Amino acid sequence: MSTSPPYAALVGALAALMLAAFVASVTIGYVVIDVGGALADLLAGGTSLGALVLMELRLPRAIMGALVGFSLGLAGAAMQGLLRNPLADAGVIGVSGAAAFGAVMAFYSGLSASFGLALPIGGILGAGVAVALLYALAGRGSATMTLILAGVAINSLAGALTALALNLSPNPYAATEVMFWLMGSLADRSMTHIQLAAPLLISGWLLILVSAPALDALSLGEDTATSLGFDMGRVRLLLIVGTALSVGASVAVAGAIGFIGLVVPHLLRPLVGGRPGRLLLVSGRLDAAVADYDQAIQLDPNNAQAWHN
Template sequence: MSEAPPYGALVGALMALVVAAFVASVTVGYAAVDVGGAVADIFAGRSSLGALVLTELRLPRAIMGTLVGFSLGLAGAAMQGLLRNPLADAGVIGVSGAAAFGAVMAFYSGVSATFALALPIGGILGAGLAVALLYALAGRGSATMTLILAGVAINSLAGALTALALNLSLNPYAAMEVMFWLMGSLADRSLSHVQLAAPLLVVGWLMILASGPALDALTLGEDTAASLGFDLGRVRLLLICGTALAVGASVAVTGAIGFVGLVIPHLLRPLVGGRPGRLLLVSGLGGAALVLGADIGVRLVGVRPELKLGVVTALIGAPFFLVLLWRLRREA
């Protein structure tokens, strides 16, 4: 078995990869833009076409891709560490489905037509409601299996309510718009979306990263982790609320972008020696690189209308998931 690379070198390499993908995301687009000239125009205060394309379209898209990818990769590693299940991701606790339902209700009620940020705000409220319902059902000091069952119930309920809203929609065009949004995309996102989601994402990241040592201890079992001085109820609260903030805000702004939190931790886990605490940061960076890379691929394909990012990540992640299931079955 090959030795894991030094942790600092791994983090540095992933950071360099994210920076390269970010620069490529700003550079690549449907129309040729002199990026250097556009940057000069921005600093000079000139409202050229290139400066507008950069600040209104490409830069918000690249920033949002980085933030959302980091959140999904980080949350996936956190859930796999908490539940000690390699098939877990943020959808297990019902946050993704509830955030999607909150955004759909903003569509369905017509509020999104009068208030530009109603859609992401609705998604964030849906994610918060999911966490409140999760703890109402399971309780703060509940066992891990109880949290999983409560999360599955919330996810099923949110999915059913979303389908009901689509079924009862009187406007077929509105229903189609909702379905396209649910597929996930970074297109047409503005700096207002970034400003709305970024504070919630950062708070969620800090809550998850603070739980790294406890996740390492949980690999020895819950009883051992408790004997080492970790308050498991507090750890679960930090991880679940942090995941709700990070994933809920992401889904609220970009729609559902699946499989990132499942694929990335599996690819990077051998490089950190299987330590869940160290996997958190590198999974976040890997998720950012994957989402940025997939979004660049969406633009390079040249299909019109543009392929949805969530569809592309599903095409990448679903075969990986099947291979993983087959491998786990053979090992069992």
């Protein structure tokens, strides 16, 4: 007899947790503000200090945390299901490394200083190049092992090129800025970043979620999934492009934050009975909660403890 909680109850509980983390991210900050009053002023078109802090700092940070966290959790669970490997994440197919290299080149070339959106656009282009290289090396109908090998090669190349760009940087301050960005952060993000990344993120989510039934079938083996009517070449394409869109846009606007996409699916897998298709949505929601709450804790640990109490 299964001891896993009902799936609907688990999804609902994680949705409540995600909402609580979002509220914490909006509420907590370096400066204490009346969030309710600031929100009312913002809706009325006011320009008080609280409304400006909420609109320019708190809301973009919280929304970006939810979007990026959900994307990383969803993509991590998708890659673990596709490759049938609990140690897999988006880095296995080279997307995150290539997106990071694209953003680093925006730093290195100086475009990020003259054009505010050069950094996220460079990251998105890097992810797109990674997918093109992946299929150029492995082919559309390639086996899973071939995809893994091609992805590892792309990731290694992107990492080496990123290190080379850092070593050749003529300005040590620029190199420090790149290193800080590579650590990942949601600070100083604006609604413009959200408008740029959100369409790509949502498109990636849809491509991954529509493949959930195929992931459940794939857990029984590729031959079984094929016999059940799933075109595995199409399934791989949907999952890889969806992961590239989700993770590429996430890395482009928030830096290389990858560990939660690897760890969270492990924590939730026993709660969904080991079904990869069901793991997608719950991993995304818990990752979104983790990303938002982590940013809140970093900004003001004392206020975070007070919010807990």
